[in-house]
Amino acid sequence: MLEDRAGSEDAPDGSGADTTTADPILEVRNLSTQFFTAEGQVNAVESVSFDVYDGEIFGIVGESGSGKSVTALSILDLVESPGRVTAGEIWYRNPDLADDMRDSHPEAVEGEYVDTRRVPTGVRRSLRGPTFSMIFQDPMSSFNPSITVGEQLAEAIEVQRRARANPRSTRSRTQGYGLGRFLTDSLLPSRSYVSAESRERATGLLDQVGIPDSAERAAEYPNQFSGGMLQRAMVAQALAGEPDVLIADEPTTALDVTIQAQILDLLADLQDEEDMSVIMITHDLGVIARMCDRVGVMYAGEIAERGSLTDVFDRPVHPYTEGLLESIPDPDDPAPRLQPIEGNVPSLIDSEMGNRCYFADRCPKAMDECVAEKPAEVDTAGSAEHRVRCVLAEREYDPTRALSGTEEDREREASADD
Amino acid sequence: MALGRFVLKRALQGIVVVWGVVTVVFGLRFITPGNPISVIAPLDASPETRQAIARELGLNDPLYVQYLDYLLGLLQGDMGYSYISNTQASAQVFARLPATLELAVVATIVAVVISIPLGVLSATRRNEPADYGATLFSLAGISTPNFWLGIMLVLVFAVQLEIFKTSGRGPGFVSALSMLVTQGSAAGLLSWLSYITLPALALGTYFTALITRLTRSGMLDELGSAYVKAVRAKGLPETLVRYKHALRNTLVPVITVLGLQLGTLIGGAVITEAVFDWPGLGTLVITSITARDWPILQGSLVVIGVGFVLINIAVDTLYAYVNPQVVYE
Numbered sequence: 001m002l003e004d005r006a007g008s009e010d011a012p013d014g015s016g017a018d019t020t021t022a023d024p025i026l027e028v029r030n031l032s033t034q035f036f037t038a039e040g041q042v043n044a045v046e047s048v049s050f051d052v053y054d055g056e057i058f059g060i061v062g063e064s065g066s067g068k069s070v071t072a073l074s075i076l077d078l079v080e081s082p083g084r085v086t087a088g089e090i091w092y093r094n095p096d097l098a099d100d101m102r103d104s105h106p107e108a109v110e111g112e113y114v115d116t117r118r119v120p121t122g123v124r125r126s127l128r129g130p131t132f133s134m135i136f137q138d139p140m141s142s143f144n145p146s147i148t149v150g151e152q153l154a155e156a157i158e159v160q161r162r163a164r165a166n167p168r169s170t171r172s173r174t175q176g177y178g179l180g181r182f183l184t185d186s187l188l189p190s191r192s193y194v195s196a197e198s199r200e201r202a203t204g205l206l207d208q209v210g211i212p213d214s215a216e217r218a219a220e221y222p223n224q225f226s227g228g229m230l231q232r233a234m235v236a237q238a239l240a241g242e243p244d245v246l247i248a249d250e251p252t253t254a255l256d257v258t259i260q261a262q263i264l265d266l267l268a269d270l271q272d273e274e275d276m277s278v279i280m281i282t283h284d285l286g287v288i289a290r291m292c293d294r295v296g297v298m299y300a301g302e303i304a305e306r307g308s309l310t311d312v313f314d315r316p317v318h319p320y321t322e323g324l325l326e327s328i329p330d331p332d333d334p335a336p337r338l339q340p341i342e343g344n345v346p347s348l349i350d351s352e353m354g355n356r357c358y359f360a361d362r363c364p365k366a367m368d369e370c371v372a373e374k375p376a377e378v379d380t381a382g383s384a385e386h387r388v389r390c391v392l393a394e395r396e397y398d399p400t401r402a403l404s405g406t407e408e409d410r411e412r413e414a415s416a417d418d
Numbered sequence: 419m420a421l422g423r424f425v426l427k428r429a430l431q432g433i434v435v436v437w438g439v440v441t442v443v444f445g446l447r448f449i450t451p452g453n454p455i456s457v458i459a460p461l462d463a464s465p466e467t468r469q470a471i472a473r474e475l476g477l478n479d480p481l482y483v484q485y486l487d488y489l490l491g492l493l494q495g496d497m498g499y500s501y502i503s504n505t506q507a508s509a510q511v512f513a514r515l516p517a518t519l520e521l522a523v524v525a526t527i528v529a530v531v532i533s534i535p536l537g538v539l540s541a542t543r544r545n546e547p548a549d550y551g552a553t554l555f556s557l558a559g560i561s562t563p564n565f566w567l568g569i570m571l572v573l574v575f576a577v578q579l580e581i582f583k584t585s586g587r588g589p590g591f592v593s594a595l596s597m598l599v600t601q602g603s604a605a606g607l608l609s610w611l612s613y614i615t616l617p618a619l620a621l622g623t624y625f626t627a628l629i630t631r632l633t634r635s636g637m638l639d640e641l642g643s644a645y646v647k648a649v650r651a652k653g654l655p656e657t658l659v660r661y662k663h664a665l666r667n668t669l670v671p672v673i674t675v676l677g678l679q680l681g682t683l684i685g686g687a688v689i690t691e692a693v694f695d696w697p698g699l700g701t702l703v704i705t706s707i708t709a710r711d712w713p714i715l716q717g718s719l720v721v722i723g724v725g726f727v728l729i730n731i732a733v734d735t736l737y738a739y740v741n742p743q744v745v746y747e
Binding site: 127132145234237 | 649
């Protein structure tokens with residue numbers, strides 16, 4: 001049902017500003033994910049919207065706790081209790097799936113698009129692999145330590161093979177694979193859930209991601225791999241279902257700097273070869289600059305500023321984006337001290353958030369109107385896609401209206417004004 | 419081969435442990451009150467008779483000679499002679515061993531068959547009625563003393579309902595099985611079941627409760643771990659997520675506890691065996707203590723110690739098999 005992605009073929013190479021003319025592969029609209037904890041309701045992701053086009057790399061950047069990873073997990077429907085996706089739509093372009101769903105779930109279909117939030121759970125799960133797949137931050141903890149790497153890749157392939165064998169049935173994956181079948185398969189060595197073809201393909205994938213001696217490595221356990229090699233294996237695993245959208249959640253954070261570059265190069269090459277779209281989640285603006293076509297800057301569960309790379313890096317409007325840019329070292333001019341953003345990401349507990357700009361407390365350019373009302377997302381200078389959730393989009397900073405703060409705050413304002 | 423060397427190494431370590439056990443067991447006799455001669459000799463025995471008995475038992479020899487004699491005897495399978503019946507102690511001990519092993523193994527099987535599915539159910543239906551039921555069961559099972567449970571089981575199922583036998587062992591599994599094979603009759607097996615069910619339940623309940631808890635908490639840990647999220651992200655069905663991935667890793671600590679508990683079942687089934695008058699090592703230990711029949715007591719303790727060591731070697735080997743991060747060294 002899903003492997004035939006007719007839609008992606010007639011789409012133009014989606015990079016840069018001309019992507020706006022094509023239909024996106026993924027449209028996320030007003031996605032909200034909340035965690036219901038003992039301390040209160042935490043709005044980890046609040047009304048986030050973005051598009052991902054065919055063959056592009058869309059970056060999401062932000063500090064720890066800004067909601068980047070939860071956004072990714074929400075798209076895959078992997079948010080676990082006490083968290084829940086509470087609102088929003090995730091429109092995925094797939095004409096075949098749209099045809100399948102049109103009669104049974106008309107509310108979830110619009111043209112070639114399907115709202116994955118409104119299809120049954122089984123269908124949503126069947127999208128993991130062939131539609132969305134994910135690379136996790138820490139490869140060492142994201143593989144089962146007691147199963148060989150090859151077997152773990154092969155089962156990801158096998159699940160898609162079985163789904164293709166029964167394209168009309170979204171239940172097909174669990175059919176013929178109940179507990180009884182699993183027990184006989186595990187106890188009788190002659191029988192195996194994973195077919196020989198899938199094992200071969202797993203070795204092929206390991207080859208593709210540049211793991212030498214792939215056949216031998218496939219028989220090894222995760223603890224026998226180095227971090228970089230295991231992250232390559234994870235990339236291979238994510239490719240198993242030939243996904244339309246690959247979500248890379250901090251794919252290089254747990255790795256050595258030298259290995260980071262290799263993994264990024266690998267991802268860029270594969271994205272080119274496989275013609276897939278990538279959502280690159282990172283806290284590292286360097287990764288964004290190197291990899292992405294368009295970027296969204298997340299803060300406190302919202303996208304604070306978005307646009308093309310030029311928009312965000314050369315003409316940032318939101319003081320948070322400016323702060324992020326000032327907090328990375330510039331190799332050409334290492335002399336000035338880095339300017340960290342003071343303070344921490346707010347707790348995101350619903351009752352403490354209020355109708356105001358969430359960044360105002362840390363913002364060197366906060367004014368009275370920032371706490372009066374939550375700023376709407378508005379168009380600003382730059383490309384057509386450059387949008388920002390900040391009052392500064394529409395007016396200049398006026399020091400006389402500055403939000404009263406501490407001594408350091410005012411000093412920081414002064415230096416920021418220079 | 420790494421596995422062979424591992425087993426050999428553990429076996430050598432095991433021999434040292436068993437030697438320690440033998441030494442302690444031997445030493446026990448000299449720090450406990452009571453004189454073997456009084457046990458053997460009639461109350462009105464003359465001092466000459468008592469001297470003769472002491473000579474015969476080697477009690478006049480220096481301690482190290484007695485110790486070396488005992489060690490050498492053990493190496494040849496000689497545990498001495500019972501003070502009471504004057505028969506070979508080893509014959510008595512080994513005659514009781516099958517009954518104890520049988521009870522321990524059946525109790526373990528009962529425990530494993532009930533506890534692991536129950537623990538998984540409890541973890542996957544967390545905070546649902548099934549989970550509350552399983553948690554309540556394991557709390558009750560851990561808190562119930564097994565001698566009381568044994569007596570209650572006898573009262574209800576043997577005395578009132580007359581489904582099972584109150585005490586004794588019946589034909590034993592091997593003879594019941596050979597009856598089935600040679601005569602094609604299941605009567606022996608049924609009779610065996612009617613004897614073993616209650617003691618196995620009494621002995622296995624605590625064990626079942628313990629493993630249920632362990633499986634539940636282990637499964638919860640595993641299901642919340644990062645790799646499970648990654649497995650789900652691959653689109654694997656939930657059955658595979660649970661049984662192929664999470665349960666497999668949960669079993670690593672379960673196997674450890676299982677082995678340790680099987681060891682205690684062999685040695686520690688004393689009370690249950692007494693309640694059901696089960697003709698195993700436990701009842702033998704009790705009767706030999708009350709009779710001060712030292713050779714029997716020492717022999718039983720040595721056999722229990724050896725059993726413990728063997729089970730631990732088996733568990734360590736199995737442990738390394740299920741957890742590839744363990745290297746045989």
